[in-house]
Amino acid sequence: MTRRSLVDRAGTFIGLVVVATIFGLVVGSQFYAPGNLELMARQAAIVCVAAIGMTVVIAAGGIDLSVGSMIALTTVAIALALKAGMGPASAAAVGIGAAALCGLVNGILVTQLKVVPFIVTLGTMLIVRGAAKGLAEERRIEAPFTWLNDLLRTQRGPALLPAGIWAVVAAALVIAAVLRYTRLGRHVFAIGSNERMARLCGVAIPRTKIAVYTLSGVLTGVAGLLQFSKLSVGDPTVGVGAELDVIAAVIIGGGSLTGGRGSVAGTMMGAAIMTIIQIGCSQKGLANWVQQIVTGAIIVAAVALDRVRSAKGR
């Protein structure tokens, strides 16, 4: 890690503090009440966990536009598995496995066809969406009620937070450690910074990229599981455009679409900033269009600030 990435994270942190302060003043002190914070955490969880996977993809110089479709496929797969009489744990595994398979296919296509990931995942975005609709026969799939539906439910007692939120926190810690403390993590940044150098240094580029896209698939599967928990049905039309929220969280968090930069902590803060704007605007009674304009402005401002910072760093 260079000194630059510390600066990047400080910038996102300041942004988070500013946004939180503004909405705290506008909405009032109840904005910081534990119940409201938990509401925001529940709201952020789905984008957050997918964005953790996307952070790794973007740090490796890639992009994955198919995550929204993968979330829909996961909800459909879980609902079908439950309906077929599988246990909740096996059904969750089937859903996450389906998303992991999509990620694996993305990785294989990107490395073997040598087509840029934007195009490959633009294609798989449509293919996976189509597959989800086909499996569900273009309908929502009702599923029996199980503990999977409680993953984002408020907990009373020692757990403090819903299990789903703990899962996101655990995923964040694990992926942050993988990026920082393993060979895979160092190889991810090397490929994203300069793929030619990584090749010169003997980094196994196809294997690393396939691992990255598969990892992103697994985390997107977890996002899909949380989405199912919230909906309690399998919905092949859910998550349209979710990939853009996910990518936005990574970019606000200091990730660079040219690769080589990005951190889990930054991404979490990026997702937090977007959620605060969303919840804050709706609690203030502002219309959805205001919230969209503010979020869009934040994205442009984050990238513009980043330009200024990196220009000074040279």
Add this chain to the structure above:
Amino acid sequence: MQFDMQGIRKAFGATQALDGVDLSVASGEICGLVGQNGAGKSTLMAVLSGALEPDAGAMTIDARPYAPRSPIDARRAGVAMIYQELSLAPDLTVMENLLIGAEPTLTWSRVPGLRSLVPGLVDWRAMRARASAALAQLGHDDIAPDAIVGDLPVAQQQLVEIARALAIGCRVLVLDEPTSSLGRADVEHLFALLRRLKAQGHAIVYISHFIEEVQAITDRYVVLRDGRNVGGGATADATADGIVALMVGAQASDLFARGARQAGAALLEVAGFEPGSATFTLHRGEILGIAGLVGSGRTRFLRALFGLEPVRAGRVRIGAYAGGAASPRARWRAGMGLLSEDRKNEGLALGLSVADNLTLSRLEPFGPAALVLPGRQRRTAAGWIARLAVKCSGPDQAIGELSGGNQQKVAIARLLHHDVDVLVLDEPTRGIDVGSKAQIYRLIEDLAAGSDARPSRAVLMVSSYLPELLGLCDRIAVMQRGRLQPPRPAAGLTEHELVLDATGAAGRS
């Protein structure tokens, strides 16, 4: 049209690339510009064509002051540069390329100032007619104006490039190594065209490494060395030997104090290797140099040897490993490391830290399983930083913030961290300051000589700077048009001989 450059000076940082150069070419004249790699030819032509602004000096065209601020400026003033890499749009047609930026339009306004403001519709008929006329003027009406440029052979693309320069009224043409990708017959066609253009009164600067071409086509020649004029005259009166003597000059190589080295067992054996037609053996404790012109295939050979480019044929033995093509990963494992000539785009990741750049090829020592413990990685990197005297704030600094010389030391330290036996160095001192150069020379000698702690290694290096090769290497092989000649002991060689070999001028004068 005639141009005149007087006392042109240009410095890049501490390097004085041009130190008061004069050049003038008259209408109806072809002037050859020759010099070794790095003599200042390209810089001088960049100044003439508006790509660089000189620090000092004066230029005139037809006795009027000429100070272009951009290549477009220069083209408007009538000076066009035809580069080695052609600057055409390959997906467009010949006529679109010819008249790019000057497309005839169906304008409803005849006021010249307004014409560019009004969005005009392209007048395709006029465009085709003007393109045909321009090609006919060159004597090449065999090229169809409707052909897609990317589908044409390279020789015809070059003609399109020249035709474009003429179509917008350029009368001074600069050709930089125009024959590097042409076959024999195409070279003859090009020469015939240049003679016609000369007869039409154009002033032409012809840059080439090949002395025989300069003798065949130019009227006059000018030799540059170390950014200065060192001679020139009528080509008819010159011999190849005389021109090479001017290019080389008399230089002392006292930067190098060759220690006693003992060649040991064979570490690298290359046989019938393609690309490069290379066969040689490199021993422990030996430095083998490869000389040759830029573009002669030296870098391609090294990259193929290391597994970065396809291997067409041949066998390689490195230590215990024997085989043909292999991945860079396998080469590292066999004990071979490559220093890339392209430090910024391939050698280093400028956004990453010094420690990451230095250790990437071998992260295994930094933790059990697949772990990389940053403390251990940082300590190892700090050790190399101290040993090679790299100037930086520490292992965590982004390597892009370091000077070229310090970046290069880190790139070399990667090979030392990996502890390879065979170091393959492509232009190890390109673009770095004199102090770092001397340190790198000493380091290379130490590595080849070995010590009590570490047995000697073998070094294979490519360099365009001949004193460096003669000063460091035990043996030198010359790459000539993609074929590596057998290595010869450096002790008996001179710069003069190497240049004659590399330019293919040996055996004639």
